Amino acid sequence: MQTDWDYIVVGSGSAGAAVASRLSEDGKTQVLLLEAGRKDTSIIYKVPILGPMIGLKDKNSDWGFKTEADPSRQGRIDHWPRGKVLGGSSSINGTIYVRGNRGDYDHWRQLGNVGWSYDDMVPVFKRLERNEDGASDVYGKNGAVVVSETRGPHPLTKVFVEAVSEVTGCPPNPDYNGEVQVGASVAHVTQKNGWRYSTSRAYLAPARHRANLKIVTHAEVARVVFEGKVAVGVEARIDGELRVLRARREVLLSAGSINSPKLLMLSGIGDPAKLGQFGIPVVHANPWVGRNLQEHPAFQVKALVNVKTSNMESNVAGYIKNAAWFLLRGGGPASHVLPGISFVKSRPELEYPDLEIQFVAFGYDTTEEGLKLLDRPAITLQPNVNRSRSRGRLELRSGRWQDPPVIHPNMLGDPYDLEVLVAGGKISRQILRSRAFAPYLVGEYQPDASVQTDGQWADYVRQWTTPGHHPCGTCKMGVDDQAVVDPRLRVVGVDRLRVIDSAIIPQITSGNINAISIAIGEKGAQMVREDAR
Numbered sequence: 001m002q003t004d005w006d007y008i009v010v011g012s013g014s015a016g017a018a019v020a021s022r023l024s025e026d027g028k029t030q031v032l033l034l035e036a037g038r039k040d041t042s043i044i045y046k047v048p049i050l051g052p053m054i055g056l057k058d059k060n061s062d063w064g065f066k067t068e069a070d071p072s073r074q075g076r077i078d079h080w081p082r083g084k085v086l087g088g089s090s091s092i093n094g095t096i097y098v099r100g101n102r103g104d105y106d107h108w109r110q111l112g113n114v115g116w117s118y119d120d121m122v123p124v125f126k127r128l129e130r131n132e133d134g135a136s137d138v139y140g141k142n143g144a145v146v147v148s149e150t151r152g153p154h155p156l157t158k159v160f161v162e163a164v165s166e167v168t169g170c171p172p173n174p175d176y177n178g179e180v181q182v183g184a185s186v187a188h189v190t191q192k193n194g195w196r197y198s199t200s201r202a203y204l205a206p207a208r209h210r211a212n213l214k215i216v217t218h219a220e221v222a223r224v225v226f227e228g229k230v231a232v233g234v235e236a237r238i239d240g241e242l243r244v245l246r247a248r249r250e251v252l253l254s255a256g257s258i259n260s261p262k263l264l265m266l267s268g269i270g271d272p273a274k275l276g277q278f279g280i281p282v283v284h285a286n287p288w289v290g291r292n293l294q295e296h297p298a299f300q301v302k303a304l305v306n307v308k309t310s311n312m313e314s315n316v317a318g319y320i321k322n323a324a325w326f327l328l329r330g331g332g333p334a335s336h337v338l339p340g341i342s343f344v345k346s347r348p349e350l351e352y353p354d355l356e357i358q359f360v361a362f363g364y365d366t367t368e369e370g371l372k373l374l375d376r377p378a379i380t381l382q383p384n385v386n387r388s389r390s391r392g393r394l395e396l397r398s399g400r401w402q403d404p405p406v407i408h409p410n411m412l413g414d415p416y417d418l419e420v421l422v423a424g425g426k427i428s429r430q431i432l433r434s435r436a437f438a439p440y441l442v443g444e445y446q447p448d449a450s451v452q453t454d455g456q457w458a459d460y461v462r463q464w465t466t467p468g469h470h471p472c473g474t475c476k477m478g479v480d481d482q483a484v485v486d487p488r489l490r491v492v493g494v495d496r497l498r499v500i501d502s503a504i505i506p507q508i509t510s511g512n513i514n515a516i517s518i519a520i521g522e523k524g525a526q527m528v529r530e531d532a533r
């Protein structure tokens, strides 16, 4: 393999796949894409339900990070999954597609991030999207990523949509990715005919045969190589051997919100006191690398119902039935993790919804070993805070690149997030108690009727809140002292190095963040090309 490239892209996830594909589409620019995980040929990464069901905690698909005990949630320790495969987390995620609302991006712009307002971002989303049936005016029609409505959602999804409308007074929303986000909908997903449309499929499959793009899997980058303050390449383990590969123009980190800040710190960009502790020479002192860690805190409100739900089909007969549905008609239970989605205001005077409440057509208990499906038909509503305010942090465990970082989630550290979740719990209960759900409801399961007062709800939320699998913000974009990258995603204080992935998100957006992660990849690649001219 040649050792010198124009660009080296680290990580082939939601953002990195877009970056490598866009930079190499001229047929000339020499691009090397290094991915620590394996190829995504397995069926696990094709049938949507199998990604989260089998991929999670599988060491061939998931980095399997584990957090420290979180004092803001009664010492809970979480498993934080991150995709470790071509396509990154887009190859194992729930495939829900949410852009976020105007307020999210106008806020980014108000923070000083020129080029990231809502009006700037809509064309970027449109550029990446390809609406499955071409019918939507909201979505782009010619992009790389197929976006469609969930095919064959569980019948109670429609009831959920009606129930949210009844409780909130907002009409059902046919497309929450348009100008109006509030309301309930059948979820929109990155799928084609019910099959997962990861960024590997969208961007890398069509680009794979380009002579100027080299994609190497099982290639884990250990650090960025600097000459003075200029990034000149990376050191990576390939075929069991540490090798230095050089980038003539730039090194682009798209290793995700956990590994991009880790790589910066291992390479000498971070808190000098902490780097010194591990004998890492300081290239640029910036104590904010790894800080500003954000999530969508979420918990579950569950009820027993009198209609068959997906947890009742976790047996041979159910697998055969759902596999047949998937193969013959496309979609059905094998295609969706959560078929219904809603954006809700906890207080009517809010300009934008502060809650996302998801509908899951199965019920489960959370145990030490993980999720245990219930043996009775059940559904789950999952409220989570949109623009959460709590901030966690991430630090090096040691100076060894093989060691996972230390993650302090602090997920309910800010009282605002707890307050919004308590409101979300109460609204979820109202949804379950609605006229729309009345014919189907057998009883509330968790929390039970003993949870009534705000204090009881707060205790329940602290005990059961888990991450929405949307960590971000650890290499915050901005123009202030806390910025790790500037609004053109260049790492502050050094040359020829950018972070282009969900780590740069300055404030988490309203909704699942795969769409914005891909958009960051698209926009980042465009900036790299513009700056090269």
Ligand SMILES: Cc1cc2nc3c(=O)[nH]c(=O)nc-3n(C[C@H](O)[C@H](O)[C@H](O)COP(=O)(O)OP(=O)(O)OC[C@H]3O[C@@H](n4cnc5c(N)ncnc54)[C@H](O)[C@@H]3O)c2cc1C
Binding pocket: 010, 011, 012, 013, 014, 015, 016, 034, 035, 036, 037, 052, 056, 081, 082, 083, 084, 085, 086, 087, 088, 089, 090, 092, 093, 094, 095, 096, 097, 098, 219, 220, 221, 222, 254, 255, 256, 257, 259, 260, 263, 469, 470, 471, 501, 502, 503, 511, 512, 513, 514, 515, 517
């Ligand atoms: C289980 C799960 C369910 C989710 N569900 C949804 C959903 O339904 N909808 C939604 O919008 N979002 C969802 N998300 C979140 C969303 O998928 C991620 O936030 C998004 O994919 C992040 O994109 P990224 O490019 O920042 O990182 P990633 O997609 O995680 O990509 C990072 C890539 O870099 C590689 N890498 C890391 N370190 C190195 C290294 N040192 N050397 C080489 N390669 C490296 C990784 O292996 C990976 O391929 C989910 C996430 C998970 C884990």
